[in-house]
Amino acid sequence: MKVILFFMLFGLSSAALAFAKDQASSTIHVAANPTISPYVISYNDSGIQIEIVKAALRDQKINDIKVHYMANQRSDSSLVQGSIDIALNYTGNLIAGVYKSESVINYENVVVSLKRKNFTIDSVYQLATKSVLAFQNAPVFLPQEFGNNLHSLGGYEEVLNQQAQIHHLMAGWVDTIIIDRRIFFYYLKEYQKNHTTQDYVIHTIFPFSEMPAYFNDDGLRSRFDKGLANIIQSGEYRTIMLNLDKQYTQRDFTRF
Template sequence: MHYIVVLFFILFCSHAAFAKQIEVVVGWTKPPYVISEEDSGFELELVRAILLEMGHDMSPIYVPFGRTASMLKKGGMDMGLTLNPGHEIDPAMLTDAYVYYQNVAVSRTDRNFEINEIQDLVGHSVIAFQTAISVLGEEFKNTLAHQKNYMELAQQDRQVSLLLLGSVDVAVLDRNIFQYVKHQLPVEKQHNTTIHELFPVSSYSAAIPDDQLRRQFNKVLAQFIKDGRYQSLLDEFGLFNFIEALPSEPAQNPN
C-alpha cells in the first residue's frame, strides 16, 4: 500500500512538472469563433481541448486583433491565435491550420448593388475588420487603401450594425461572424442582405514559438480532426467544415 501511495505521488509530481499554464494571446470577440465575455467560442474551445489533451491549461489574454502578432514578437507569450503569414509573423512559428474563415462582402439587398469583384467596391463606403488591408491580398489593398470612405473596425458587431442601419454601403467580414451577429439583433433590424463572394476560404494557424509545443499541438490537432472531435465542435457552434470542401493542401490565403 505504501508503495502504491509513493508511486501515485511520483506520477502526480511528474505530471505537475511537465504541465504548464499556456498563455494564449486571443483577439477580442469574434463570435462564434471567440466569445471573450464567456471565455468560449469555437477557437477557444478547440485550443483549450487540444492543450488539455497535451496536459496543459490555457490562460487566454484578450487583446485587439491587430496586436496579437506584435505581442508574440516581443516575447513572453506562449501562443497566439488566428494568424497566418499575412500578419508579419515568422512562418516557422505557425502551426498547421486549425480554423478556416471565408470573408465576403455584404450589402443590404434593397441597395441593389452589383458587386462581383473587388474593383466594384470603388465608390462605395466600405467597413472591414481590423487588419483587412494587410491580409486580404494586394488587389484589395491597392483598391481600397487610399479610398477615403474605407475604414476598419475591431468591433464586428458594430460593423454589422452600421451596415444594417445603412450608415455604410458594404461590410467585409467573415460569413459566419456576420450571420451570427445579425441574428442576435431584433427581428425588425435584420434587413435582407446580399452576400458577394469576393474572397476564397482562408486558413488560420496558431503561432507557437516553442518548437516542441508546436509539434505536439499539430499532432493532437490531427487526432481531433481524424476522430471526429473537431467536427463535433464545429457542430456545436454552427460552423461549416471547410476542411472537407477544400483541396487536400489548402493555401495559406490572406485572411
C-alpha cells in the same frame, strides 16, 4: 558496462518523463482577440477557435490553459517578447522565433450589401466607388488586390467592434461591409433581438483564409499540430464545429 548503460538509459528516460510532466503541468498562455465572436467569446472563455485549440492541447496532456484577451498588435508583441505562448491572430511577419501551426480553422470573409441597393459585386474591382466598412487590419487577411485598390473605394474605414458593422449596414450608413460569414451571422442574430433588419446579399468574392495559431516554441507548436491532427481524425474537431455553429449562429457550416 551493462550496468552503466542501464543507469544512463534510466536517467534519460526519467529526465524525459520529468520534462513531459513539467510541460503538462505548466500553464499555457493564449492570446486572443475578443472581438471575433463566435470564434472567440471572452465572457465564457469559449468560442469555436478557442475550443479547438483547447482540445488539441488537451490531446497532448496539456490541461492548464489560460486565455488572455487583447488586440492583435499587443498579441503580436506579447508573443515575440515571450509573455504569452500562443497567439491566435498574429498579424506580424513570420520572423525567427515565431512558429506557425497547421490551420486551426478557415475564415470566410465576404462582402455584405443591402438587397435594395441591387449591387453586382463579383470581384474586388466592383467595390470601386462604394463605401466599405471592414474589420481591423482587413488588408492583412484579404488578397493583396484588395489592399492595392483601396484608393478606388468611395470610402474606407475599419472598426474594432464588428457588431458596429451590422448596425452601420442596416442603417444605410455604408454601402458594404467586409466581415467573416460566421461573425456576420453571430452579430446579426444579436442585432435582431432589438432591431428590425433589412434584406441583405452576401457576395462571396474572397477565398477562404486559413487561420493557424502562432507559437514562440517550436516544440509546443509540434505537439499542438499532433493534437490537432488527432482530434480531426477522431471526429472531435467536427463535433466542436457543428455544436458551436448551432449554438452561436443557428447555422450548419458543414463544408468547413
